[in-house]
Amino acid sequence: MEKIELKAYGKINLGLDVIRKRPDGYHDLDMIMQMVDVYDDIVITKNKTGKIEVKTDTAVLSNGKDNLAYMAAKMLMDEFKIKDGVNIYINKRIPIAGGMAGGSSDCATTLMGINQLFELGLSKEELMERGVKLGADVPYCVLGGTAIARGIGEVLTPLPAPADCHVIIAKPPVSVSTAYVYGHIKPLEITKRPDIEAMAQSIKDGDLKKMASLIYNVMEDVTVGEYPIISEIKQVMLDNGALNSIMSGSGPTVFGLFDDKEKAQQCVKTLEEKGLTQQLYLTKFHNE
The missing domain is CATH 3.30.70.890 (GHMP kinase, C-terminal domain)
Structure with missing residues (x-):
């Protein structure tokens, strides 16, 4: 496989409570997260340069090493000593800085994409364990669907799909x-x-x-x-x-x-x- 195309779905919070501020500066939360059918398109293509290149369709986002998709690719490619590089293209639809975890979803989807593209064999749970190091919402974005999220957002309990609306x-x-x-x-x-x-x-x-x-x-x-x-x-x-x-x-x-x-x-x-x-x-x- 040389190329993979994926959808990175946005989320909404059906409920969001902030319980307390923790000694580490983060906050303990109690939430119900729900994915919606608004998504970014992500295309990951192997290259022979050994470099990770990120491009988006908007000037608002960084294409550099601080882009969460770049960080996701680098994390797995360093861990598994992958010599190839990748080109990551992101077509944005999820509102940027909008409270819908667009960056976290792009990050999670890139983790899933690199896992598939290079046949790393990581389970969803293993991707979630790595994802939390990049952002609190990343494990949920790997899990998807409907879930209670506690802690900083990484302690997840899946729920069935809500009634359609x-x-x-x-x-x-x-x-x-x-x-x-x-x-x-x-x-x-x-x-x-x-x-x-x-x-x-x-x-x-x-x-x-x-x-x-x-x-x-x-x-x-x-x-x-x-x-x-x-x-x-x-x-x-x-x-x-x-x-x-x-x-x-x-x-x-x-x-x-x-x-x-x-x-x-x-x-x-x-x-x-x-x-x-x-x-x-x-x-x-x-x-x-």
């Missing part, structure tokens, strides 16, 4: 620093938190309306204060029939869950007319 993903024309949000959140002062256990049970029960009623993200306390447009987008979704709408991750991307496709399509149209978004997708959950 229509999902609108809307990123406003602002970017949020994850470090800024974590730096300003005060876990001890949080008064409303998501009920992760109840949400997990509603997913197991296939109860979409119950699950939707429970979705919540404590990071909105910080991000919405800086970017009120997030609240505007949420309100448009709710006014147009969303079962519920919240921000994903540290933001600013917002998602809404709909049980009626026509209402979802009308909401997309309204958001377009209001000019509130930079990227807008009508999609579904992705569970393989």
Whole structure:
């Protein structure tokens, strides 16, 4: 095999709670992660130069050694003493700096791609163990589907696929620093938190309306204060029939869950007319 083409799927957080700040500076989290059918295309091709070359379709991302896809390839190729090089091309669709783990998903997909391309024989669990060294969301992006995520995000418990629904993903024309949000959140002062256990049970029960009623993200306390447009987008979704709408991750991307496709399509149209978004997708959950 000389070339492999893969899809790196984005995620949303159906629930996100920040429990405490740890002595190491990270935060303990309690989350439910869900992949959606918005993805980056990744093409990995062997070369004979012995070098790792990364290219993307956007000038916003680095093509250098600090790109997570580069780091993923280098990690495995160094470990297994691979002499060939690779060209990695990334076509971005997942919002950048949007709270959807786009960089982590590209990283995880590159780990999976190098594993397949060079027939390294690593299991999903072995890739997840390596991935956490590159980023807290990387193990989940290797696992995929629906999962409870605890610790810094690396302690994962798979869940069954939720009830099917229509999902609108809307990123406003602002970017949020994850470090800024974590730096300003005060876990001890949080008064409303998501009920992760109840949400997990509603997913197991296939109860979409119950699950939707429970979705919540404590990071909105910080991000919405800086970017009120997030609240505007949420309100448009709710006014147009969303079962519920919240921000994903540290933001600013917002998602809404709909049980009626026509209402979802009308909401997309309204958001377009209001000019509130930079990227807008009508999609579904992705569970393989």
